[in-house]
Amino acid sequence: MLHIKQLPVLSDNYVYLLHEEESGACAAVDPAEAGPVLAVLQEEGLTLTHILNTHHHGDHVGGNERLKEETNCTIVGPMADASRIPGIDVKVGEGEEFRLGKATAKVFDVPGHTRGHIAYWFESDKALFCGDTLFALGCGRLFEGTPRQMWKSLTALRDLPGDTLIYCAHEYTQTNACFALTVEPDNKILKEIAARVEIRRAKSLPTVPSLMADELAANPFLRADQEELQHAMGMKSTDPVEVFAEIRHRKDVF
Numbered sequence: 001m002l003h004i005k006q007l008p009v010l011s012d013n014y015v016y017l018l019h020e021e022e023s024g025a026c027a028a029v030d031p032a033e034a035g036p037v038l039a040v041l042q043e044e045g046l047t048l049t050h051i052l053n054t055h056h057h058g059d060h061v062g063g064n065e066r067l068k069e070e071t072n073c074t075i076v077g078p079m080a081d082a083s084r085i086p087g088i089d090v091k092v093g094e095g096e097e098f099r100l101g102k103a104t105a106k107v108f109d110v111p112g113h114t115r116g117h118i119a120y121w122f123e124s125d126k127a128l129f130c131g132d133t134l135f136a137l138g139c140g141r142l143f144e145g146t147p148r149q150m151w152k153s154l155t156a157l158r159d160l161p162g163d164t165l166i167y168c169a170h171e172y173t174q175t176n177a178c179f180a181l182t183v184e185p186d187n188k189i190l191k192e193i194a195a196r197v198e199i200r201r202a203k204s205l206p207t208v209p210s211l212m213a214d215e216l217a218a219n220p221f222l223r224a225d226q227e228e229l230q231h232a233m234g235m236k237s238t239d240p241v242e243v244f245a246e247i248r249h250r251k252d253v254f
């Protein structure tokens, strides 16, 4: 239903353009900058109708004001953080649905990276736009949330179908893979994915989106409640929140 175009911007951000052809609706997810979005709109003859923001950081909302000025688009963002989203028109939160033309996104509140972070799930397209909450083989830093909050957010996303495509906002996969291998050096699927990532990055190809099934098998941050991982980390605690906090700490100092 949606045509999804991936725009690499800044040093490692991805902006996504979602085009719903039947209605002509077109959304930019987390436009870090306006220029590259406007260029693609012109190239493809599209009109921007919406901006979908996941959280307030500058590398996600930096293009909001100029895009709104130039296209008069509607800006959608987290209800829980509305005051920090420039130009916000529509405030959405947990369990709400948002319609982009004929496509419907379900909204998840996924605090942890920031206190008002949301994710958009387009079930019919198997597409999850999760900003800086879940990354390919990683997760966002805890700037404003606790490990308990982030673990809860990640486990909610983890429950989505295994064939869900994860459109995160950064190309961090190669570093994440290096770190994940220090946590679980014997994880066979992780090793396979890491090898694939290395080949793609050597050719400057994106490693995003990733597949939820792969994340479940290889992303340490989704595996804090798995016995193999706890064993590999040599931790006494089996409390997933404590294990998650320890993984996050190790990554912060990696």
Ligand code: ZN
Pocket (backbone or CB within 6 Å): 055, 057, 060, 113, 132
């Ligand atoms: Zn961020």
Ligand code: FE
Pocket (backbone or CB within 6 Å): 057, 059, 060, 132, 169, 170
């Ligand atoms: Fe970011």
